[in-house]
Amino acid sequence: xxxxxxxxxxxxxxxxxxxxxxxxxxxxxxxxxxxxxxxxxxxxxxxxxxxxxxxxxxxxxxxxxxxxxxxxxxxxxxxxxxxxxxxxxxxxxxxxxxxxxxxxxxxxxxxxxxxxxxxxxxxxxxxxxxxxxxxxxxxxxxxxxxxxxxxxxxxxxxxxxxxxxxxxxxxxxxxxxxxxxxxxxxxxxxxxxxxxxxxxxxxxxxxxxxxxxxxxx
Amino acid sequence: xxxxxxxxxxxxxxxxxxxxxxxxxxxxxxxxxxxxxxxxxxxxxxxxxxxxxxxxxxxxxxxxxxxxxxxxxxxxxxxxxxxxxxxxxxxxxxxxxxxxxxxxxxxxxxxxxxxxxxxxxxxxxxxxxxxxxxxxxxxxxxxxxxxxxxxxxxxxxxxxxxxxxxxxxxxxxxxxxxxxxxxxxxxxxxxxxxxxxxxxxxxxxxxxxxxxxxxxxxxxxxxxxxxxxxxxxxxxxxxxxxxxxxxxxxxxxxxxxxxxxxxxxxxxxxxxxxxxxxxxxxxxxxxxxxxxxxxxxxxxxxxxxxxxxxxxxxxxxxxxxxxxxxxxxxxxxxxxxxxxxxxxxxxxxxxxxxxxxxxxxxxxxxxxxxxxxxxxxxxxxxxxxxxxxxxxxxxxxxxxxxxxxxxxxxxxxxxxxxxxxxxxxxxxxxxxxxxxxxxxxxxxxxxxxxxxxxxxxxxxxxxxxxxxxxxxxxxxxxxxxxxxxxxxxxxxxxxxxxxxxxxxxxxxxxxxxxxxxxxxxxxxxxxxxxxxxxxxxxxxxxxxxxxxxxxxxxxxxxxxxxxxxxxxxxxxxxxxxxxxxxxxxxxxxxxxxxxxxxxxxxxxxxxxxxxxxxxxxxxxxxxxxxxxxxxxxxxxxxxxxxxxxxxxxxxxxxxxxx
Numbered sequence: 001x002x003x004x005x006x007x008x009x010x011x012x013x014x015x016x017x018x019x020x021x022x023x024x025x026x027x028x029x030x031x032x033x034x035x036x037x038x039x040x041x042x043x044x045x046x047x048x049x050x051x052x053x054x055x056x057x058x059x060x061x062x063x064x065x066x067x068x069x070x071x072x073x074x075x076x077x078x079x080x081x082x083x084x085x086x087x088x089x090x091x092x093x094x095x096x097x098x099x100x101x102x103x104x105x106x107x108x109x110x111x112x113x114x115x116x117x118x119x120x121x122x123x124x125x126x127x128x129x130x131x132x133x134x135x136x137x138x139x140x141x142x143x144x145x146x147x148x149x150x151x152x153x154x155x156x157x158x159x160x161x162x163x164x165x166x167x168x169x170x171x172x173x174x175x176x177x178x179x180x181x182x183x184x185x186x187x188x189x190x191x192x193x194x195x196x197x198x199x200x201x202x203x204x205x206x207x208x209x210x211x212x213x214x215x216x217x
Numbered sequence: 218x219x220x221x222x223x224x225x226x227x228x229x230x231x232x233x234x235x236x237x238x239x240x241x242x243x244x245x246x247x248x249x250x251x252x253x254x255x256x257x258x259x260x261x262x263x264x265x266x267x268x269x270x271x272x273x274x275x276x277x278x279x280x281x282x283x284x285x286x287x288x289x290x291x292x293x294x295x296x297x298x299x300x301x302x303x304x305x306x307x308x309x310x311x312x313x314x315x316x317x318x319x320x321x322x323x324x325x326x327x328x329x330x331x332x333x334x335x336x337x338x339x340x341x342x343x344x345x346x347x348x349x350x351x352x353x354x355x356x357x358x359x360x361x362x363x364x365x366x367x368x369x370x371x372x373x374x375x376x377x378x379x380x381x382x383x384x385x386x387x388x389x390x391x392x393x394x395x396x397x398x399x400x401x402x403x404x405x406x407x408x409x410x411x412x413x414x415x416x417x418x419x420x421x422x423x424x425x426x427x428x429x430x431x432x433x434x435x436x437x438x439x440x441x442x443x444x445x446x447x448x449x450x451x452x453x454x455x456x457x458x459x460x461x462x463x464x465x466x467x468x469x470x471x472x473x474x475x476x477x478x479x480x481x482x483x484x485x486x487x488x489x490x491x492x493x494x495x496x497x498x499x500x501x502x503x504x505x506x507x508x509x510x511x512x513x514x515x516x517x518x519x520x521x522x523x524x525x526x527x528x529x530x531x532x533x534x535x536x537x538x539x540x541x542x543x544x545x546x547x548x549x550x551x552x553x554x555x556x557x558x559x560x561x562x563x564x565x566x567x568x569x570x571x572x573x574x575x576x577x578x579x580x581x582x583x584x585x586x587x588x589x590x591x592x593x594x595x596x597x598x599x600x601x602x603x604x605x606x607x608x609x610x611x612x613x614x615x616x617x618x619x620x621x622x623x624x625x626x627x628x629x630x631x632x633x634x635x636x637x638x639x640x641x642x643x644x645x646x647x648x649x650x651x652x653x654x655x656x657x658x659x660x661x662x663x664x665x666x667x668x669x670x671x672x673x674x675x676x677x678x679x680x681x682x683x684x685x686x687x688x689x690x691x692x693x694x695x696x697x698x699x700x701x702x703x704x705x706x707x708x709x710x711x712x713x714x715x716x717x718x719x720x721x722x723x724x725x726x727x728x729x730x731x732x733x734x735x736x737x738x739x740x741x742x743x744x745x746x747x748x749x750x751x752x753x754x755x756x757x758x759x760x761x762x763x764x765x766x767x768x769x770x771x772x773x774x775x776x777x778x779x780x781x782x783x784x785x786x787x788x789x790x791x792x793x794x795x796x797x798x799x800x801x802x803x804x805x806x807x808x809x810x811x812x813x814x815x816x817x818x819x820x821x822x823x824x825x826x827x828x829x830x831x832x833x834x835x836x837x838x839x840x841x842x843x844x845x846x847x848x849x850x851x852x853x854x855x856x857x858x859x860x861x862x863x864x865x866x867x868x869x870x871x872x873x874x875x
Contacts, residue, residue: 140856
């Protein structure tokens with residue numbers, strides 16, 4: 001089981017790097033969906049002996065939502081908006097990959113200091129979770145396309161999910177389901193928003209959306 | 218305490234039912250008014266009980282929120298402020314029923330009215346800092362909703378906005394005061410635990426006092442913080458203006474007094490600050506009242522003046538306490554507190570009278586009024602009565618409180634040397650000047666509105682019985698408060714002051730008894746004189762009636778065809794005095810005077826400025842706005858950078874705490 005968890009961690013790191021280096025929005029959506037779906041299996045792998053019905057429910061819901069529904073919603077928005085790639089990000093793709101490595105280091109440094117119960121499955125778990133969160137935040141900050149920001153939001157959520165798996169042995173069903181429902185609504189709304197933005201302004205470049213602020217000098 | 222809780226419950230019911238009955242304005246109004254009156258009666262009984270009881274009654278109800286609790290207390294100070302609240306609350310509700318009539322919006326209006334009464338009652342009785350602040354905010358919001366009753370008008374919305382901004386600014390200072398005291402008291406929010414946690418002589422104590430003056434002064438209308446008063450009072454419906462001027466602005470004074478109870482000695486400069494603010498407030502307030510063109514605006518400035526008189530009394534009392542002059546302290550505080558009650562009564566009556574004028578004549582502009590006494594004799598008589606009371610003519614109530622302050626100042630001037638003596642003289646001079654100007658201002662208001670010939674096109678009509686009866690009740694209150702003052706003062710104030718303020722613990726009751734004795738003779742003689750005048754007037758009326766009267770225009774001086782334009786106008790009446798005080802009023806004339814042998818038609822107009830607002834408050838806010846513009850670049854509209862702010866802050870906090 002431990003080996004499987006390690007493999008999973010490596011997959012998460014690779015997915016992060018792929019997100020940071022990805023130009024094509026399509027690919028990024030698929031990557032973050034795969035990351036989410038794999039993460040959904042994490043609780044099952046961490047506590048394989050206490051497989052209750054509700055752990056299974058959560059895993060199933062996470063896999064279905066993150067692996068199936070979200071990418072479908074986002075791809076639909078992508079089709080409607082008619083954008084294909086992130087052309088000129090604020091931070092280039094190669095520096096972004098470097099940041100990914102840096103985030104992993106920062107995560108490891110933080111994890112050593114954080115007063116957390118040591119995860120019995122993998123010492124990589126906390127650093128990777130933190131690195132995934134940082135990656136998500138970085139994507140929101142460094143990309144122009146509105147859809148890439150949704151992807152960043154999902155990556156951030158994946159990181160939080162992984163972190164939650166460490167801290168709580170068995171999170172209450174209600175809380176987990178509530179969180180999943182929240183993300184579902186958020187992604188749903190964001191998909192619609194992206195469509196409307198593109199219809200209204202003929203683009204989804206957030207750089208050019210700053211005219212909407214409440215006050216201009 | 219049971220009575221107070223009953224009153225609160227009734228008033229809360231009065232806030233709820235009109236909302237439920239909003240489809241049926243008639244039922245909503247009936248429920249709102251009936252419950253307001255019933256709640257006020259119960260509240261009045263509880264206030265009297267609190268004044269009689271002497272010891273503080275307490276009520277504690279924990280709540281589930283993380284901070285604070287429903288901790289109420291009824292000591293003589295709270296009970297004293299509850300008296301005008303419930304008096305005016307009930308009377309104004311009765312009046313408002315006649316004033317508003319049955320317009321569809323009234324359901325919500327009555328709901329807000331009752332909620333305002335509840336919040337003010339809680340402000341006066343709260344013994345928990347969080348509860349106090351919550352009630353304070355509720356009071357600001359509900360009164361805001363009442364001020365913008367006629368929100369279709371631009372000026373009303375502007376006034377409401379100004380009022381809300383002033384309230385919130387005041388609250389910012391108050392939060393600092395309460396949390397500073399709470400921190401010093403070890404985190405408790407119980408007001409009783411704030412006593413003596415901060416030494417008054419230190420810098421922190423001084424800072425807390427100044428913040429309290431700022432925060433509570435914004436509500437009370439201390440000079441330079443009074444800008445919202447002349448805007449909000451005219452904008453509000455008259456029964457709300459009466460309640461605001463009579464009680465709401467007094468919550469600021471109550472708060473200040475409550476803060477003063479937290480210190481067992483007051484440095485002399487605290488009293489000096491209040492005295493200076495009060496003196497400036499009463500002089501500037503009455504000068505502005507003297508020159509306004511709008512009846513309610515003028516009354517609002519008169520409120521600034523009266524708040525100034527109260528602050529003057531408080532400042533004098535605090536100086537007396539600091540300088541070991543117990544007689545000055547007792548007289549100053551007693552005068553200030555009594556003036557709170559007196560001003561509530563007569564200013565409430567004046568605002569209700571202004572409402573009747575608006576109802577009957579359709580305008581409040583002094584230049585469009587005139588001759589109202591002929592068609593509105595009862596309203597006119599009541600307004601005149603209230604004007605006499607607020608001008609402090611004995612035996613009416615305004616006289617008693619100013620008499621105490623004068624006596625305190627004379628005691629200081631006669632029995633002390635140096636600063637204390639000089640202060641007494643300054644107070645006497647300032648009060649005397651204010652009193653004279655008040656007389657001029659109210660002679661102008663009543664004269665222009667009620668005497669002379671009618672200027673408006675439409676003949677005014679007398680107010681309905683539903684409006685006159687509440688006014689009559691208030692007039693009775695004025696008379697009773699004036700006639701009863703000599704007996705009230707020695708009975709109430711020694712106990713109230715010594716029991717509430719640790720700094721006045723060694724209060725001397727003898728000067729108050731002496732003052733009451735003197736006052737008794739003044740009141741009796743003045744009452745006899747008034748009675749004599751009344752009898753003579755009645756006799757004359759009977760004689761004149763018997764002889765037959767010829768009707769003629771007022772002040773026509775034998776001229777055959779006078780017009781209403783030949784009377785004194787609002788500006789011409791105040792002109793000479795305004796010229797005398799030109800340095801303070803900064804009146805600016807615009808336009809040209811006629812010149813040459815064949816002068817062409819020219820126009821001239823004068824603009825008056827509110828010096829305290831224009832030269833202090835406006836530049837201050839302009840500076841704040843400028844500062845705010847300087848950090849506006851942070852608000853650039855780029856989502857990415859906003860997220861970056863958040864991320865960097867969180868990361869920095871995480872790294873810092875590890």
